Amino acid sequence: MVADYLHTYAVIMAGGGGTRLWPVSRKEKPKQLLPLLGQETLFQSTVKRLENLFPPERILVVTVEEQAQEMKLQAPEIPEENYLIEPAPRGTASVVGMAAMVLQKRDPKSLMAILPSDHFIRNVDLFHYLLKAAFEVAESGYLVTLGITPTSPSTAYGYIQQGKVLEGEYKYPAYTVKSFKEKPDEQTAQQLLRSGDHSWNSGMFIWRVDAIMTEIDRQMPHLSAELKAISEAWGTSKQDDVLNKRWLNLKNETVDYGVMEKAERVAVLPAGGLGWSDVGMWSSLFEVLLPDMDGNIATNSSLHLAHETHNTMIYGGSTDRLIVTIGVDDMVIVDTGDALLVCKSDQSQKVKEVVEHLKKHRQEKYL
């Protein structure tokens, strides 16, 4: 039992700068800061999704300097001191470590939910229910991860294989974790989908702060040592200096690889029906937005005249710009002021390669 949820915190990881939603996401406007799915930005939706579960003073945001100001504008209800700034990107293990270190100082009994800032979840009530269930399991000392029940043989996610059901009086069944698996190839993905005991790794983790700290101490002594140094200076006049100096010593490491894979007590809650998407590439918007009878989606004020067109998404444009498609199937068309993308849906993960190409050829103005 989590006593009245007085010690539960949400930590939003918001420092990323993905390239797979180019040309809408740009260097200065990463995905989470964009109103990709309507009026709100993904970051705002993430914050809003926590309403009635966490008061704003128990929501932390870990981000980088360049994004912090915009985030404070977008979510002014979160107290200034709850924005934690990474001096430089050092991977999710470091982010988790910083948040855990800060929470441990504020509230040694705290439990935290680590949540990405740029995901979509349709069914917020179910999300709340599952988070509460996960906190309950975490209270027993487990490092808990929300596994998403796969709906397709996706090669874009890592997979988690569940083991035995946890014993105990939990409101929702949790399982031990047999293994974490890297992004599979297509054939393997088909097998994992059929197996019935694999979930997608959503990047959402729930644990007691002391439990994750114990694992960091055990498995990542280097990170642990730097965090201790930062912790000592925290709240003093030396805080920023020490943070900046120590942080740069850290290795870039994910929490999955650095902690979860070899942690002692790991649990997974298989979550189906959340209506979850990581909005990881253009084609994932087909999972999120509702298509018309022909499978087409015209969004973000775009004016679309579809002639013999199916399963095609028009994104961007403007109410003044007419986009006509004729004989087009399974396509994503993204129209912005200085760049137009026309991409076969099942190849939208390759947008990343195009952005790499633009970087390599120093086409800065399109990045």
Add this chain to the structure above:
Amino acid sequence: MVADYLHTYAVIMAGGGGTRLWPVSRKEKPKQLLPLLGQETLFQSTVKRLENLFPPERILVVTVEEQAQEMKLQAPEIPEENYLIEPAPRGTASVVGMAAMVLQKRDPKSLMAILPSDHFIRNVDLFHYLLKAAFEVAESGYLVTLGITPTSPSTAYGYIQQGKVLEGEYKYPAYTVKSFKEKPDEQTAQQLLRSGDHSWNSGMFIWRVDAIMTEIDRQMPHLSAELKAISEAWGTSKQDDVLNKRWLNLKNETVDYGVMEKAERVAVLPAGGLGWSDVGMWSSLFEVLLPDMDGNIATNSSLHLAHETHNTMIYGGSTDRLIVTIGVDDMVIVDTGDALLVCKSDQSQKVKEVVEHLKKHRQEKYL
């Protein structure tokens, strides 16, 4: 023998307003007035193609009031009085009749070549050679048509079936015409392509003015009577009044149907190797512009980054706008300021239907 080509005239038919190259061609900017294939407009290329064959004073342009001014700007070398204005569109038979009437008054011995204003011809030398050959046959009294040797089973053109070779000392073989055929269905088009004795009807005709007038008198007495009335007023103060009044009495009729199909002495010159295209729809630009190794064409200053893209044409855009395609095959992408077209190449004839739809729904600003 055409004595030194002193009585040969070119008549450019330039009043049309096609819709199949939307969104580039618009109501106020029909296809022939656009620089579709480079710096020059199709109309300018048509005029330029006549250099060294016709002096400007023997080039006539038949067009409508709305387009005349722009044409005079684009081809100032053609004398003002050589622009003939149709008071309203009444089909190619009426255009031919007006031009023949005017030429007959100027030069009773004249021969004329009727030429569309919006076609592309790669090999101008061969075009000159064939026109001269056609004038030679026309001098004998034949109504001559240039037939284009088919290079595909096109359903976009009418076909001309040739009969026996004409006897006589011609520099290039000409044939009698067995039949004119309407645009065929796909299966028939395959047969016509294989037959070896069918050409595409290019809409280019060559004849003596007295020969075409005789056929108009015989087959189109109504047109003939109106032309006579206009002819009597021509050059007098009543010219415009009579033209405007009489012209509106005319029926809309093509020269093919109204004259050629039942004319007595018709000949066809089968023309291969001209590099001809009527530039009738977006996909026909693949015949005209030179693709890269992947079959892609980026034209009109567009900046195209092609990733796993084949046989795709990018038209429009600007040097500042980047167009990225990923996994795209056989597509036409036309990017203009207020409209974007993405169209499977083999369906680009359907652009016409889209424009009809826009008309019907009174989307005037996109027409």
